[in-house]
Amino acid sequence: MMKPEGRVFLKSEFGLISDRWPCFSFSKKNVGQRLQAEFRPGRDIAIYVGTTSAEMTEDPDHRSRLISAVSIEPNHILKTSLIVPPDQWALTTARFGENPWPYSMAVLDAAVMTGPPYPEARVLTPKAYAALGAMENRGNVVEATGAEREAVMALQVRRIELHLSEPVQRYMRLMGGLSDTVEKTIKQEAARMALLIQARVKSGGEYTTRQNPLRTAPNVSDLVALIMRKWTDDQKGKCALCGGPLTQTTSKMLQPSADRIDSSNIAYDDANTQITHLACNLAKNEWGLDEFKDWLAIVRDVEVIE
Numbered sequence: 424m425m426k427p428e429g430r431v432f433l434k435s436e437f438g439l440i441s442d443r444w445p446c447f448s449f450s451k452k453n454v455g456q457r458l459q460a461e462f463r464p465g466r467d468i469a470i471y472v473g474t475t476s477a478e479m480t481e482d483p484d485h486r487s488r489l490i491s492a493v494s495i496e497p498n499h500i501l502k503t504s505l506i507v508p509p510d511q512w513a514l515t516t517a518r519f520g521e522n523p524w525p526y527s528m529a530v531l532d533a534a535v536m537t538g539p540p541y542p543e544a545r546v547l548t549p550k551a552y553a554a555l556g557a558m559e560n561r562g563n564v565v566e567a568t569g570a571e572r573e574a575v576m577a578l579q580v581r582r583i584e585l586h587l588s589e590p591v592q593r594y595m596r597l598m599g600g601l602s603d604t605v606e607k608t609i610k611q612e613a614a615r616m617a618l619l620i621q622a623r624v625k626s627g628g629e630y631t632t633r634q635n636p637l638r639t640a641p642n643v644s645d646l647v648a649l650i651m652r653k654w655t656d657d658q659k660g661k662c663a664l665c666g667g668p669l670t671q672t673t674s675k676m677l678q679p680s681a682d683r684i685d686s687s688n689i690a691y692d693d694a695n696t697q698i699t700h701l702a703c704n705l706a707k708n709e710w711g712l713d714e715f716k717d718w719l720a721i722v723r724d725v726e727v728i729e
Contacts, residue, residue, distance in 0.1 A: 424468055424494050424532050424580075424582075425467060425468040425494065426465065426466045428466065429463075429466045429468060430462075430463075430466070430566060430572075431467070431468055431470060431566065431568075431571075432458075432462065432467065432469045432564040432566055433469075433472050433544070433548065433551050433552070433555055433564060433565050433566075433567055434447075434449075434469055434472065434563075434564045435471075435472055435473075435474050435555060436472065436473065436474070436490070437473070437474060437479050437480050437481075438473070438481070438482060439471070439485070439490050439535050440471060440491040440493055440530060440535065440585070441583075441585075442508070442585055442586050443507075443508065443511050444507055444511065445506065445507070445533075445585040445586075445587055445591075446501070446503060446506045446507065446527040446528065447469060447493060447495045447527060447529075447530055448503050448507075448524040448526065448527045449524060449527075450523065450524050450525065450526070451563070452500065453563075454526070454562065454563050455497070455526050455528065457564070458495070458497040458528065459497045459500075463497075464495060464496055464497065464531055465494065467494070469492070469494070469495055469564065470491070470492055470567070470575060471489070471490050471491035471493070472487070472488070472544045472552065472555060473486045473487060473490050473541075473544075474486065475487050484538065484539040484540065484541060485541065487545060487552075488536075488540075488542060488543060488544060489536055489541060489542040489544050489548070489575065489578065490535065490536055490541050491534065491535050492533075492534045492535075492578075493531075493533050493534070494530070494531045494532040494533075495528040495530055495531060496528055496530075496531055497528055499528065499529065500526050500527070500528065501526070501527045501528065501529065502525065502526075503522075503525055503526060504525070506527055506529075506587075506591055508588065530585060532582070533583050533584075533585055534580035534581055534582045535580065535581055535583060536578055536579070536580055537578075537579045537581060547571065547578075548567045548571040549571070550567075550571060551565050551566065551567040551571050608671040609654055609655065610647070610651065611671065612669075612679050613646075613647045613650040613651045613654065614643075616646075616650050616680065616681045616698075617643050617647045617681075618643065619681075620638070620646055620681055620691050621640060621646070623638050624638045624640050624691075638683075638689050638690075638691065639689050639690045639691070639692075640690070640691035641692070646691065649691075649692075649696060650681055650696070650698060653696060653697060653698050654669060654679070654698050658697070658698060662698070662699045662700045662703055663682070663684075663697035663699050664700070664703040664704070664715065664719075665699075665700065665703050665719055667700065669698060669700070675702075676700065676701060676702035677700050677702070678700070678701040679699070679700065679701070680698070680700065681696055681697075681698060682696070682697050682698070682704045682707070683696065684696070684697050686708060706718070
């Protein structure tokens with residue numbers, strides 16, 4: 424789960440990593456910002472330490488113990504409420520108040536320690552465990568170093584597979600569009616299109632020389648993620664209408680454009696959004712998809728099949 428030179432981070436948790444809470448969650452955004460700066464998936468590991476509270480950590484076998492090991496994706500901070508099963512989230516908010524742990528990171532690899540009995544945190548990692556309980560570190564992560572790191576790395580674990588619901592998988596795929604492997608020019612174009620969509624949504628229903636159509640869309644960051652995933656993963660860098668390459672360009676006709684597949688559907692969402700050339704988008708919207716396909720067949724000199 425980690426490389427020999429990997430870093431080991433400890434975090435207080437209420438229980439084992441599981442399908443009931445299949446993500447790495449926290450209440451302060453600066454925790455995520457620290458992990459974004461320091462944690463490297465495939466190199467580092469995060470260890471769950473059961474709290475001492477009988478109210479928080481209900482299973483006594485988990486209290487003050489090293490109970491889980493996870494590798495996380497630190498580049499994206501996600502909404503916990505969209506990852507945790509709805510019934511579990513309802514129970515959690517009823518018990519701890521509205522949105523108690525609003526931020527999460529995706530768990531890429533998960534394991535549980537062998538037990539019970541589980542390894543005692545204060546025995547194997549006394550310095551890190553003490554630091555974890557310090558007021559300034561509440562809700563944060565601390566690093567185990569030296570002999571304590573070696574002790575953690577020597578522990579036996581059992582890998583587990585997390586089973587995420589289809590809506591959660593779609594959300595994770597959507598947010599995966601924010602990957603650092605996406606080219607800078609694609610990110611720039613995605614941001615431009617997202618801001619343009621937001622402007623269209625805001626102006627919906629207003630009168631200019633005509634009444635602007637109503638539209639709906641997610642927030643800008645989610646829109647950027649959606650557009651980049653559509654561009655790179657779903658469409659493999661090709662226009663959804665003509666199949667030609669999408670690229671950042673000064674040509675208005677070839678400029679990438681976010682298109683609603685069904686124009687009668689007001690939503691720019693995962694099911695109704697595709698990326699096209701601006702000229703293809705305008706032609707389809709003006710004359711319809713059938714006429715656009717007829718035109719495309721003629722300019723490509725191919726036979727039109729009815």
